[in-house]
Amino acid sequence: MEKKRLPKDIDERIARLVENDRKNYVRALKHALRSVEDIDDLGKRLPDMAKLHVGHGKYLLIAFEKDIYTINRLLKELSEEYEEYYREVSIESLGEFEPEKILEEERRIHELLKKVREDRDKLRKVAEKKRAELQGFYHDKGLDKLEGEIKSLNADVRRLELEVRSKASKLQRPIKRMRLGGFADEFLRDTGAVIENPGEFIALIRKIRDDLNEKHRKTADWLIKHLPEKATEIKRRRKELEKLQERKDEVLEEGATREKEIWKLEREVEEKEAEIRKLRHQLEHLEAQLNEALSKLGRILGEEIER
Numbered sequence: 476m477e478k479k480r481l482p483k484d485i486d487e488r489i490a491r492l493v494e495n496d497r498k499n500y501v502r503a504l505k506h507a508l509r510s511v512e513d514i515d516d517l518g519k520r521l522p523d524m525a526k527l528h529v530g531h532g533k534y535l536l537i538a539f540e541k542d543i544y545t546i547n548r549l550l551k552e553l554s555e556e557y558e559e560y561y562r563e564v565s566i567e568s569l570g571e572f573e574p575e576k577i578l579e580e581e582r583r584i585h586e587l588l589k590k591v592r593e594d595r596d597k598l599r600k601v602a603e604k605k606r607a608e609l610q611g612f613y614h615d616k617g618l619d620k621l622e623g624e625i626k627s628l629n630a631d632v633r634r635l636e637l638e639v640r641s642k643a644s645k646l647q648r649p650i651k652r653m654r655l656g657g658f659a660d661e662f663l664r665d666t667g668a669v670i671e672n673p674g675e676f677i678a679l680i681r682k683i684r685d686d687l688n689e690k691h692r693k694t695a696d697w698l699i700k701h702l703p704e705k706a707t708e709i710k711r712r713r714k715e716l717e718k719l720q721e722r723k724d725e726v727l728e729e730g731a732t733r734e735k736e737i738w739k740l741e742r743e744v745e746e747k748e749a750e751i752r753k754l755r756h757q758l759e760h761l762e763a764q765l766n767e768a769l770s771k772l773g774r775i776l777g778e779e780i781e782r
Contacts, residue, residue, distance in 0.1 A: 477501045481538050489537060496535040521554045522745045561753060577765045581758060588754045595747035602740035609733045616726040621719055628716045635709045639702065640666040645694045649687055673706040
């Protein structure tokens, strides 16, 4: 993840946000791994590592979604193996209990399980409440509307750019044959140059117009007539899009603190869930041991022992 290259077509501003998220994600994951000294540390840290992309990966998923899900899959497999290890260790650690001791241990674990469930439910309610409050905050700030406007404006810009680039690309072949150099070479490398420098391009095609065939002259005439307006419109919409994106980022930035608070609560819920699973495993093993102990006692007494 640390050495992965960003996609070539990613927006520069998004790239900066992705790089910032990547640094935070990698640093947090390294810190989590360095803190693991034994198998018990691993069990404690696994829930944190599995949720790292929630706290640090808001933009990371844009560029490295496949890698994040691969890491999470590996962490899930590791978590499952840890639970299996814990289950086996729990069986060994219970030892040869007497039935009375097993029943006492069951009662203790039931009480602990009840408390952990209550704690989990309280945390979950708080997280749900804060999540609803955050959604209300985003609604009040018009986040959905902003995202809709950004999507629509993005589509408009792409449509206009495609129209201009498609027209301009029809002149690449005759211009290439003319070996004009200068701006012509820049245009041959990237048709987007006509949008950034429409004046230079129009001057170029006016200069060569008479040397073009009828089909290419029609394309040149269309560009001479429409390119200045199209290029201006594209740039205007790009600026509008940039302002909308900045407003969206400001809203998301305002909500980031709340997001982290919610993520922390959800992580605590996950930890409680893991603790509940462990307690359930212990109860299952105790139940098996009790049944075995009662069966042995029944064989000794010559009668079936009921709980």
